[in-house]
Amino acid sequence: MPREEKHKLIKPYVACCVQAYVENNNPSLKGGFEGDELKKRNLEMMCDYIDSMFFHGESAVKLVCFPEFGIGGMYAQKTKVEEVKKYEAISIPGPETDVLAAKAKQHAIYIAACNHENDPSLPDNFMNTAFIINPKGKIILKYRKVDTQFGCAPHDIHDKYINPITGTRDYFPVVDTEIGRLACMICADVGSPEIPRVYALKGAEVLMHLNGGHVGEIDHIKLRARAADNTIYVLTENWAGSILVNKKIGDTLIPLRIRTGKSSGGSMIIDPYGKIIAESDGCTPQLVEGKIDIMYLREKRGMWLKGGVGNYLARRRAEMYTAYESRTIFPPNGVLKAGSMKHAHDETVTKRRNEAVQNILNGYDYYSEDDVK
Template sequence: MAITSWRATCIQMKSLVASDATSREEATAIIEANLANAIGKIELACASPTPPRLVVLPEFVFQGPPRATPVSAWIERACAPIPGPITERLAEVAVRLGIYIAGNHFEVDAQWPDRYFNSSLLLDPKGEVILRYRRINTASWTSPHDILSQYRAAYGEDGIFPVVDTELGRLAIFPCGEVLVPELSRVLMMRGAEVLLHPSNEPANRRSDAAKICRAAENMCYLISANVAGGIGFSSNGAERGGHSQIVDYNGDFIAFDDGEDESVATSAMIDVEALQAARRDTGMGNGLLRSRFEMYRGYYGAAEFYPPDGLAEKSIETAADLSPVHERAIANLIRAGVLRTDRKS
């Protein structure tokens, strides 16, 4: 069955930071304020003459980042399960407006109660969580890769690299700096993804914009990237600014772009999955997927051992400093592989 073209809108909004709170009650009030702002912006987008079928919210949008908050304190103050109280509020909006809502928040899982995950999610118009991805490439908190054996046993590959088939097409999601990891988008494309949803909380700059163009073009996917407005979450003084929410098509062209940093729902465009599929079937020079020779690179990836898997399998972390032994092993692996040189002075 053909997929009718549909509209996506980025919700570029500010986010209050719950790590400034000293109690669960204070953190909850901050989260509620962020939720209210998000819901208001979603309603504004849907009240426009060109309402979206899907909206994307920024990364950290409800809790902000933990910054230097110890893991146990962050879990107690600000984290929530999925489904849980945050997604329940969003589910009400999704059902009422008949839309898909993509977002991100810090999640706790009863299987690992002393850890939290940076989780990106998608709700459908029935209010159900149909997609959840937990950030893999991170050096700040637990990744599925840090407990890979346990995680794979619990969730399998579908839980590590999830793609969901919907009436809008096949959708995948990942946050922020993972757009700089080409392998992630590549694997999601290999699993069928046609549209990449990208909640972000990053400084707006040419590197980030270029990465988004590349991920969309090299995988022949749409990429819908919603960034935070104003100061980014990890900038304690607000000096690093967000903005640049954007939608990139499968040719790597901007079809919507916000060159400012203010709150806005103006970044909106039509998504034509049928045109994407036609481009993937084309045998001309514009079809990069057709000419991709993955067998040539398989041996290199198979032999690569850089950041160690299961590095936190035995013990969770409480602060970022607890990751030092894992990082030292990663550096040693890079030296062993010849990527880092020890015979040159920096």
């Protein structure tokens, strides 16, 4: 039987993607790392943007999203695991999330953000974690990036992975809230259509794509397709650009050089049928806001798809796909078997990637035209 709806009526509300300049080069261009002070500056920026939404008093904004690497910054090619853990990663919960929790309580909003995390269960590694804070200041969801380029993905410790919020092997957590059922994915996860599909099958209604550079025509086509295929709202959030160099004048840091371009901008909010509700105007800092109507979504999900409106998932004939979906492609338990990576381009990852490609080729299943009688 379907679960009883915890929140019977959810009024339409506004979701906001904060597209801002972020200090995400850690180490800097000169090779030096910065820890707490860089995190503090990024958090101050995040809080200022939140406060600006309520500058004139009440606001319809109930959900605010920030990009990948938005607090502690991003590694370079040869950054080592211990350097990420010391300078970039945070504890969740911890001092940094406490700052955002205070803002969530102050303005009665939900906040979604993303950063490298020092997880006590992984003393020699780190994870790329998206998290959601509710208006009571409580962390109610943790999602760990699947398609990670560095660090540990849940699939790398598949046999031992437990989601710290749900207490189960929950790779794709969905949390029921006063503004709908929420879920997250991160950056390159956009290339895995299975992730939004699983979320939709679990009942997710708003999927936040906390992004760190995956923009452009193809990625936006993917995101719109993910929304339409799964009858789900998709919010994709990216930075406006990377602050490369600061200059200190008194107690004030002035950004001198900012990198924008093909990895910047592109934040947007997409409705359950792939229509763009709101999108950024280029790579400049801005707030991208759009209306989320959960009751509309629930009404349409309760309908058979007709004339482009209804629930696409109802057409899914799962038994036909099972044998293909269960094949191993990328080998699991890589960290359990090989140990932690040394840096972002570690040879152990290259080996597993090559094995994944070979698994695809080995799994091809077709017949020759010459065999047809």
